[in-house]
Structures are given as structure tokens and as C-alpha cells.
Amino acid sequence: MKSKQESAKNSTRRKFLKQAGVAGLAASIVGPLSACSKSDSKPESNSKSDPTVSKYTGPHGEGLPITMAGYEYSRVRGLIDGSVIVKGCSAKFEVTGIGPLNNHAFFGPQTRDITEIGLIPYILAYANDEFRDYTLLPIPVLRLFRHKSIYIRTDRGIKTPADLRGKKVATVGYSSSGLTHVRGILQEQYGVKPEEIEWISTQKDSGANLTGGVSNWEKVRPKGVSITDAPANEDESTLLISGNVDAILHPADPKVYQDRNPIVERMFKDHRTVEKEFFTETGIFPIMHCVAIRKETAKANPWLPKAVFEAYSKAKFNDYDYMRKWGWAADSLPWYGQEFNETRELMGDNFYPYGLEASKASYEAAFRYTYEQGLSKRLVTLEEMFEKSTLDLEENFII
Secondary structure: OOOOHHHHHHHHHHHHHHHHHHHHHHOOOOOOEOOOOOOOOOOOOOOOOOOOOOOOOOOOOOOOOEEEEEOOOOOOHHHHHHHOOOOEEEEEEOOOOOOHHHHHHHHOOOOOOEEEHHHHHHHHHHHOOOOEEEEEEEEEEEEEOHHHHEEEEEEEOOOOHHHHOOOOOEEEEEOOOOHHHHHHHHHHHHHOOOOOOEEEEOOOOOOOOOOOOOOOOOOOOOOOOEEEEEOOOOOOHHHHHOOOOOOOOOOOOOOHHHHHOEEEEOOOOHHHHHHHHHHHHHHHOOEEEEEEEEHHHHHHHHHEEEEEHHHHHHHHHHHHHHHHHHHHHHHHOOOOOOHHHHHHHHHHHOOOOOOOOOHHHHHHHHHHHHHHHHOOOOOOOOHHOOHHHHHOOOOOOOO
């Protein structure tokens, strides 16, 4: 049980971090603002100064004005272009990266009612700093298999995960969702613990600039693990090329790999087969980002969490329908249709499921990884992390 003095101290710290985060937030936001809610007929703008905000008259009156934010995924596009509405809402959608998204929610003005958020950073803020301003909805909006995220120098004798023991490995940040999952897989599947590796943390990222920056909760460093800061002018690719590190863990693709430099290759060359086996064995489809709702908004509008869940689900199933009917022709990949069908055969028609029960194993893996790696102070539970009214929600659409 924490004392009142400790609680007051934590509260003061959160207020300070929140105020500090506001100053740099505006400069880091990228992407346009787009409409999120439109009716079937051409909507009437509710603001002459902001034509992207549309008006919707639903079961709760003219429409609750809400602001949403996240990446422009194809499975979310319906919410952005207005072809899918959040019932009862008049909403706008702000497109930006995960760095600004996290900072806005954890330390910023918190003006967004619905926001995409990094799962691991959220767990750390919740468990380590009693963050309660937002609560999760069971919408794992970004999921990626992670065996492909290990890149090695070809001249260091690294053939298997066990060969990483004692090696120098570069990362961009340390406690991001993607990198935490890679370390969790290395430990659980291959017995390679984080403390058996010498980590080099870089400030620069040579890969595609998709994140918009790294938030404070992606820089947590656990005790008992060797983590050294790289020189400010170095990124993970230059470190690998110079030979100062033996391998890279990267959530996307580092530049040295994008350039097809022969000095680097993926540890798991046939990562697709390995990842399929991982899914078949564990049922885990790793979760990187979730959707969260501002607690004050949910409390004032108890119908809203379900409406948001249904809207995200509808947008995703519209995307499934597009992939099935037209994606095979519209997309530039020559075997798009085959990939779509093979994925459905392995993972089911709803291969990107929303709802707590459908992704229970994946959420619990994230909780376990953060605790076992010494990142979170305690092991969190499913029931405490999610908005209570959404614990039993399931998807009802069929493709």
C-alpha cells in the first residue's frame, strides 16, 4: 500500500511530465486532419472554419463531438474518410505517428477522446506510474510478427539465436512494443535472456521515419541489463557497417538492410515459415498498438466504448471485403490474392481479430514480456487494463 506522500509525489511527477511534453508536441505531429464521421448522404459541415468535420444525427442526438487519432491504415481508412461512422458521434480523425500519439496521451494536452497508443508503453505507464487518464479498448490496431526483426552481420558467426549471447546488438530505444516482443520471443522460445546481450541504444533511426519520434516510455532501462548509448551521430546501420555491433533489432527495416548491403541479413532468412509455426504453436499474433479512450469521455458517455469498437470493426471488415473483391487487382504485389487466401487458411477469415477473448494469448504475452524483462514493476491483468464495458465484446461481421 502506497503512502499519501508517495501518491502525491507520483501525481506531481506526472503533472510535470505532462506540462513538459506539451511544448514539443505540436512540432512532432505529422499528417493531415481528416473527417471520421459522415452519413450515407452528403454531410453538412458543422464548422465553416473546419470543413473536415461532418455532422451526423444518430441515436444520441445531433452527435457527440469527438477527436480520434492514429495511423492511416487501410483497416482504419473508413473512419478517416467518413465511410464508417462512430454512431452517435460527430468526429474528426488526426493522422500522426506513434511517438506523438504516445506523448500526447501520456504527457500532452490529452485533447483526443480516442487514440492509438503503443501497448508496451501503455503497460509501463500504467504499472510504473499509475497512469489512468486513458483506458484500453480491445482493438489491437497494429499487429506484426517479430522473428523478422533480427538483423545480423554475416561475418560474426551468428547462425542461431543462441549465438547472440555475448554479442553487441543495436536498438532504437529499448522498451518499445516491437523490441520488447523480440526479446520476449528470444527468451521464451530460444532461452536467450536480455542480460546475456550487450545492448547499444541509438538516438538516430536509419529506417523509415514512421514513428515520429520515441516517447519516454520507450526508453525504460531495467536493472541488470547492459545498455550503452551510441554516439549521437551514429544510427544502428552505421554501427553495423563499421563493425561496432554484431546485430540489430529493428521494428521496421534498417537502412543497411534496405540497401541490400551484403554485410547484413535477417537471422531467420525464411522468417515467414518460422512465424507461421510460432502462431500455430502459441496462438500469438503480437500486438504493437492498441486503441485507448479517455476515461473522462467514457465515464460521461457510457455507450461510446461499444460504438467505437463497432466502428473500428466495421472499417476493418470493409477492408477485408476490399481485399477479397478488388485488392488482388488494385495492389501492385503480383501474388496479393494468394497471400490473402493463405493467411485466411492459416489464421481464419477474421485473421486480424478485435475483442479481448480473441486476442487473449497475445495480450497476456505482452504483459508477461514486460514483467519478465524487468520493465514493469508488476504483472498487470486483462481485467484491469481494459474499459469494463468492453471486456465481453465480440465481432459480429462475416466476410
